[in-house]
Amino acid sequence: MNSYTTKSLLAGEIAAGSPVQIKGWVRTRRDSKAGISFISVNDGSSFDSLQAVVPSSLENYETEVLKLGAGCSVIIEGELVESQGQGQRFEIQASRVEVVGWVDDPETYPIAKKHHSFEYLRTVAHLRPRTNAFGAITRVRTTLANAVHNFFYQKGFQWINTPLITASDCEGAGELFRVSTLDMANLPRNEQGAIDYTEDFFGRESFLTVSGQLNVEAYCLAMSNVYTFGPTFRAENSNTSRHLAEFWMIEPEIAFATLDDCADLAEEMLKHLFKTVLDERAEDMAFFAQRIDKEAISRLEHVANSAFERMDYSEAISILEKCGKSFEYPVKWGLDLQSEHERFLAEEYVGRPVVLMNYPKEIKAFYMRLNDDQRTVAAMDVLAPGIGEIIGGSQREERLDVLDRRMAEVGLGQELGWYRDLRRYGTVPHGGFGLGFERLINYVTGMENIRDAIPFPRTPKSAPF
Amino acid sequence: MNSYTTKSLLAGEIAAGSPVQIKGWVRTRRDSKAGISFISVNDGSSFDSLQAVVPSSLENYETEVLKLGAGCSVIIEGELVESQGQGQRFEIQASRVEVVGWVDDPETYPIAKKHHSFEYLRTVAHLRPRTNAFGAITRVRTTLANAVHNFFYQKGFQWINTPLITASDCEGAGELFRVSTLDMANLPRNEQGAIDYTEDFFGRESFLTVSGQLNVEAYCLAMSNVYTFGPTFRAENSNTSRHLAEFWMIEPEIAFATLDDCADLAEEMLKHLFKTVLDERAEDMAFFAQRIDKEAISRLEHVANSAFERMDYSEAISILEKCGKSFEYPVKWGLDLQSEHERFLAEEYVGRPVVLMNYPKEIKAFYMRLNDDQRTVAAMDVLAPGIGEIIGGSQREERLDVLDRRMAEVGLGQELGWYRDLRRYGTVPHGGFGLGFERLINYVTGMENIRDAIPFPRTPKSAPF
Numbered sequence: 001m002n003s004y005t006t007k008s009l010l011a012g013e014i015a016a017g018s019p020v021q022i023k024g025w026v027r028t029r030r031d032s033k034a035g036i037s038f039i040s041v042n043d044g045s046s047f048d049s050l051q052a053v054v055p056s057s058l059e060n061y062e063t064e065v066l067k068l069g070a071g072c073s074v075i076i077e078g079e080l081v082e083s084q085g086q087g088q089r090f091e092i093q094a095s096r097v098e099v100v101g102w103v104d105d106p107e108t109y110p111i112a113k114k115h116h117s118f119e120y121l122r123t124v125a126h127l128r129p130r131t132n133a134f135g136a137i138t139r140v141r142t143t144l145a146n147a148v149h150n151f152f153y154q155k156g157f158q159w160i161n162t163p164l165i166t167a168s169d170c171e172g173a174g175e176l177f178r179v180s181t182l183d184m185a186n187l188p189r190n191e192q193g194a195i196d197y198t199e200d201f202f203g204r205e206s207f208l209t210v211s212g213q214l215n216v217e218a219y220c221l222a223m224s225n226v227y228t229f230g231p232t233f234r235a236e237n238s239n240t241s242r243h244l245a246e247f248w249m250i251e252p253e254i255a256f257a258t259l260d261d262c263a264d265l266a267e268e269m270l271k272h273l274f275k276t277v278l279d280e281r282a283e284d285m286a287f288f289a290q291r292i293d294k295e296a297i298s299r300l301e302h303v304a305n306s307a308f309e310r311m312d313y314s315e316a317i318s319i320l321e322k323c324g325k326s327f328e329y330p331v332k333w334g335l336d337l338q339s340e341h342e343r344f345l346a347e348e349y350v351g352r353p354v355v356l357m358n359y360p361k362e363i364k365a366f367y368m369r370l371n372d373d374q375r376t377v378a379a380m381d382v383l384a385p386g387i388g389e390i391i392g393g394s395q396r397e398e399r400l401d402v403l404d405r406r407m408a409e410v411g412l413g414q415e416l417g418w419y420r421d422l423r424r425y426g427t428v429p430h431g432g433f434g435l436g437f438e439r440l441i442n443y444v445t446g447m448e449n450i451r452d453a454i455p456f457p458r459t460p461k462s463a464p465f
Numbered sequence: 466m467n468s469y470t471t472k473s474l475l476a477g478e479i480a481a482g483s484p485v486q487i488k489g490w491v492r493t494r495r496d497s498k499a500g501i502s503f504i505s506v507n508d509g510s511s512f513d514s515l516q517a518v519v520p521s522s523l524e525n526y527e528t529e530v531l532k533l534g535a536g537c538s539v540i541i542e543g544e545l546v547e548s549q550g551q552g553q554r555f556e557i558q559a560s561r562v563e564v565v566g567w568v569d570d571p572e573t574y575p576i577a578k579k580h581h582s583f584e585y586l587r588t589v590a591h592l593r594p595r596t597n598a599f600g601a602i603t604r605v606r607t608t609l610a611n612a613v614h615n616f617f618y619q620k621g622f623q624w625i626n627t628p629l630i631t632a633s634d635c636e637g638a639g640e641l642f643r644v645s646t647l648d649m650a651n652l653p654r655n656e657q658g659a660i661d662y663t664e665d666f667f668g669r670e671s672f673l674t675v676s677g678q679l680n681v682e683a684y685c686l687a688m689s690n691v692y693t694f695g696p697t698f699r700a701e702n703s704n705t706s707r708h709l710a711e712f713w714m715i716e717p718e719i720a721f722a723t724l725d726d727c728a729d730l731a732e733e734m735l736k737h738l739f740k741t742v743l744d745e746r747a748e749d750m751a752f753f754a755q756r757i758d759k760e761a762i763s764r765l766e767h768v769a770n771s772a773f774e775r776m777d778y779s780e781a782i783s784i785l786e787k788c789g790k791s792f793e794y795p796v797k798w799g800l801d802l803q804s805e806h807e808r809f810l811a812e813e814y815v816g817r818p819v820v821l822m823n824y825p826k827e828i829k830a831f832y833m834r835l836n837d838d839q840r841t842v843a844a845m846d847v848l849a850p851g852i853g854e855i856i857g858g859s860q861r862e863e864r865l866d867v868l869d870r871r872m873a874e875v876g877l878g879q880e881l882g883w884y885r886d887l888r889r890y891g892t893v894p895h896g897g898f899g900l901g902f903e904r905l906i907n908y909v910t911g912m913e914n915i916r917d918a919i920p921f922p923r924t925p926k927s928a929p930f
Contacts, residue, residue: 003721005621005689023721024689025891044688045621073686073891075721100721101863101892109890126680126883127890129687138688142624149614156470156510159607163921163930164629164696164711165642177630177644177666179673181700184643184652184660195649201642201700201710203926208644215591215921215930222594223509223603224470224489231629231696235646235666245666246629255508256468256488256540256565398566418591418930425574425592426490426538427566456628456680461668465628465680465883 001077007045009080009090020080020092022050023100025130026072029065037065039097041076044129047136047283051083051091052076064099071109071130073101118449122457126465129455133291136284137452140277141441147276148229148250148437151269157225157252162212164231167204168415175235176207177245208233211434213251214367214419217396220253220430221422227252229437237460241449244438245458253432259369259378259395260310262431263355266382266391267308269435270353274300277444285444293446299386300444306352313337313359313376316345323349336363342381342388354383366406368394369431380433387443393433398423466542472510474545474555485545485557487515488565490595491537494530502530504562506541509594512601512748516548516556517541529564536574536595538566583914587922591930594920598756601749602917605742606906612741613694613715613902616734622690622717627677629696632669633880640700641672642710673698676899678716679832679884682861685718685895686887692717694902702925706914709903710923718897724834724843724860725775727896728820731847731856732773734900735818739765742909750909758911764851765909771817778802778824778841781810788814801828807846807853819848831871833859834896845898852908858898863888 003021004014014020024043031037035056040049054065054076068074078094103109110124111131121128128134152159165179181201182188190196197205212228219226228251236243252269254261278285278300288296320331320341329338337356346354358371359379368377382391397403400423407416441453451457456465468486469479479485489508496502500521505514519530519541533539543559568574575589576596586593593599617624630644646666647653655661662670677693684691693716701708717734719726743750743765753761785796785806794803802821811819823841826833833842847856862868865888872881906918916922921930 007621023893025687044623044690071891073721073893100894101888101890103891104865104889110886111890126683126886127687129684135688138623138625138684141626142618142622145624146614146618149611153607153611156472157607158509158603159610160603160920161606161696161713163923165698165923166930168930175646177646178649179642179644180649181640181642181702184645184649187649201702201925202923218591219594219603219920222490222592223600225509231626233630237646237666248626256538400569421575421591423566424569425566425576426536426568428488428538429565455625455684458628458630458667460666465631465633 005045006041006043006048006050009050009092010046010048010088012089014080016080016082016090018080019077021075021077022052022092023075024073026068026070026074028070029068031066037061039065039068039074039076039094041074042135044135044138047132047139047287048088051088052078052094052097053091054094054097058094058097060097060099065097068099069103069106070112071103071106072099074099118447118452122451125456132287134452136287137441137445137447138455139284140281140445141453143277143280144273144440144444145229145437147273151272152227152252155225157227158219158223160212160216160219160226160228161230162209162215162228164209165202165206166209167202167206168214175237176210177233177235179206179208210234211249211251213253213432213434214416216251216253216432217419217422217430220255220432221426221428224255225252239459239461241451243459244450244454245460247450247454248437250435250437251432253430255428255430257395257431258429259357259380259431262393262395262433263308263310263357263380263382266355266380266393266433266435267353270382270384270391271304273440274304274444278304288445288447295386296444296446303353303384308353308355308382309350310355310357311345311350313356316341316356319345319349334360334362337381339388342383343385346383346388347385351385353385356381356383364394366410366412367396367403369397369429370402370406378431382433384443387439390439390443391433391435393431395429395431398427398429400424400427470510471506471508471513471515474515475511475513475553477554479545481545481547481555483545484542486540486542487517487557488540489538491533491535491539493535494533496531502526504530504533504539504541504559506539507600509600509603512597512604512752513553516553517543517559517562518556519559519562523559523562525562525564530562533564534568534571534574535577536568536571537564539564583912583917587916590921597752599917601752602906602910602912603920604749605746605910606918608742608745609738609905609909610694610902612738616737617692617717620690622692623684623688625677625681625684625691625693626695627674627680627693629674630667630671631674632667632671633679640702641675642698642700644671644673675699676714676716678718678897678899679881681716681718681897682884682887682895685720685897686891686893689720690717704924704926706916708924709915709919710925712915712919713902715900715902716897718895720893720895722860722896723894724822724845724896727858727860727898728773728775728822728845728847731820731845731858731898732818735847735849735856736769738905739769739909743769753910753912760851761909761911768818768849773818773820773847774815775820775822776810776815778821781806781821784814785809799825799827802846804853807848808850811848811853812850816850818850821846821848829859831875831877832861832868834862834894835867835871843896847898849908852904855904855908856898856900858896860894860896863892863894865889865892
């Protein structure tokens with residue numbers, strides 16, 4: 001007998017009347033007085049579970065079927081029939097129920113039928129994919145990741161794996177995790193008594209990367225259109241809903257490109273991603289709209305169908321100063337914008353996504369291209385309604401003399417000789433941006449906590465798996 | 466004037482006679498006595514460069530064009546014409562040449578026109594993507610990575626990001642990199658004088674992962690078909706052509722599955738990947754066959770069109786003992802096979818890929834399913850002609866009591882409570898395998914050194930970027 005996913009059966013891909021087999025995990029069991037049990041089975045392929053109607057005539061009905069509960073694994077065979085009741089279009093009239101795995105002590109099964117808080121589920125992260133919410137999040141992640149890769153592949157971008165263990169702190173973006181194979185109990189010392197990192201694995205102090213951008217520029221200046229999609233790490237000791245110790249980042253980098261080209265690419269990419277997830281994950285998105293955030297679908301549709309506004313940072317400051325609204329954080333030229341400012345601009349003032357451009361150089365990284373005014377750099381943030389900044393990027397400083405001055409200003413020395421080389425040999429205007437994948441998942445699903453946007457949440461003092 | 470990639474122009478996507486612009490880097494310049502220069506330009510989109518024919522009538526011909534050399538960045542405009550000479554079908558009759566970036570001191574430009582050894586190129590890894598070989602490797606990597614994701618997406622697999630910082634050493638597979646935020650110069654001590662890892666970021670000793678398999682099983686036992694495609698780390702202090710400190714791994718995991726199902730999936734996946742790269746990267750593969758390994762194409766075609774042989778480890782030992790060939794390493798039931806044995810089986814004895822199955826439990830990991838004979842486990846290695854083992858996998862031990870015995874045998878304690886949980890709650894037969902992405906790249910391209918299969922090579926004592 002052929003085995004099918006619940007997705008294909010629920011979608012009507014198999015004709016009613018066919019003999020079918022499904023394999024999955026019981027979500028619920030309900031028994032009717034007429035001696036029939038209704039068992040809903042989920043195999044992860046679809047949001048909805050498939051219902052099996054199990055008659056009491058099965059030989060293991062009393063001994064096994066009536067003992068099934070949430071989490072048990074089963075193989076069910078029978079005839080696919082059109083459902084008489086409400087809900088799904090199809091169900092299985094079961095002729096055989098095989099219990100593959102029981103739940104050891106159902107009373108203490110951490111993921112029982114009842115509703116659990118997301119906070120509780122983080123403590124049983126190895127079991128939370130068995131819930132509706134995390135099944136949906138996982139499918140949305142997969143669809144978005146695949147859409148990212150295909151978006152760039154269709155456009156001829158090369159996927160570059162940049163080093164994860166690195167000697168450079170790309171932008172002083174946060175606390176670093178040290179990576180070492182030195183014997184902590186017996187650290188080698190040099191003649192001055194300092195720890196001798198020449199004895200370490202790479203022969204020098206090494207850390208987990210905070211961004212692949214500097215590295216990917218080397219490939220950009222050879223192959224024009226490239227991107228990274230890989231993990232990055234921040235050892236920020238903050239147990240908030242916005243920080244992850246490890247998270248994934250998408251960082252495209254394009255050659256012969258200005259800041260406007262970067263903004264165009266960001267807009268095109270976001271629209272493509274949102275259209276794809278609305279199209280391919282309609283069931284899961286309906287769940288998020290119903291249970292998590294009623295704007296989940298309309299927000300994506302709005303962004304996908306809006307022209308992104310472009311605005312200079314200086315103009316934004318002027319707007320914020322004159323808008324008459326009172327903000328918690330100060331607004332002044334030279335200060336970075338806070339989420340409340342960004343959301344006002346995108347949600348209230350413009351009512352569409354906004355690409356803010358040309359920030360004061362003092363609040364941006366050394367590699368961003370200095371504008372002719374000598375006080376701003378060609379940086380951009382994409383502000384989206386409902387979240388604020390979702391993408392940050394810039395045109396890079398491609399002029400060696402200007403880069404050298406900027407590096408000297410921020411105290412960077414010769415360790416970036418290879419990065420300088422890129423400007424010595426056939427430099428071109430280029431730029432790119434970064435999009436945090438988990439932040440994207442939060443935005444798409446309406447889930448507020450970033451620890452619910454990654455399969456295994458990691459925070460300070462939380463013992464890793 | 467519209468800008469095009471060299472790929473689209475060389476492929477004839479634009480009609481001859483059209484005005485076109487290209488942007489890229491000069492590979493070569495040749496001057497004819499008739500006062501014409503031929504400049505080949507590469508933008509990374511295609512293996513072949515596009516030739517621009519530059520007449521001496523251009524106003525910057527003497528001052529700039531005649532000074533162009535390898536590595537300079539240019540924008541060239543002109544008319545796309547059918548090529549009169551041999552080689553490419555199309556070329557550009559240039560009407561404008563704009564030099565965007567010069568090469569600072571062409572005499573010392575590390576990537577000049579002449580042939581470089583791969584060993585040398587590893588020392589200028591930030592510039593090697595500008596060579597034919599590394600351009601081709603990069604495009605092949607991108608195509609294979611995309612094919613991996615699409616293969617699994619089409620089959621309904623979920624992509625799972627497993628933790629990269631971990632507390633568990635999955636299989637004792639190698640030396641670990643420690644990850645820490647402790648102040649090395651002033652390590653906290655507990656009352657016993659030992660280093661107090663409760664003060665560390667995650668509250669315990671943490672390392673970079675060697676495999677996502679144990680973690681991905683948690684998602685497999687909820688969503689049936691899942692895979693990881695992410696980085697893994699091994700701090701093996703061996704500076705060989707086979708080891709990388711960081712490399713990427715593809716690890717699918719399937720539920721309600723036996724070892725045969727895993728072998729089926731491995732065979733289907735490899736064939737799909739090889740067909741895709743032969744189809745989509747024909748130019749690059751032609752380069753590898755011509756310059757690196759004359760079997761590069763035929764080997765992939767052979768594997769893509771062969772039924773994989775399945776053979777028990779015990780049978781393989783018997784064949785190797787009787788074959789009359791003298792091997793460097795001993796052959797005996799209970800010993801692991803070496804590359805010479807694996808290649809003999811795949812290349813000479815069977816002449817096709819071989820899936821070797823059911824290895825002695827002593828030489829395999831604790832999580833592999835114990836067979837009824839009590840002395841072998843349901844492990845498999847896929848042996849491919851030309852390389853030996855390319856995939857390793859197993860059915861996992863899904864029976865809690867057997868797993869507990871195996872864990873006790875190898876001295877594993879309670880730290881894997883979450884892993885045991887998966888067997889307590891709706892366990893099912895399941896399994897999967899791992900394919901090292903860089904090893905795959907080596908196999909496909911014929912490049913021998915694994916440091917040439919990753920964008921930025923990392924080895925012990927090599928200062929990371």
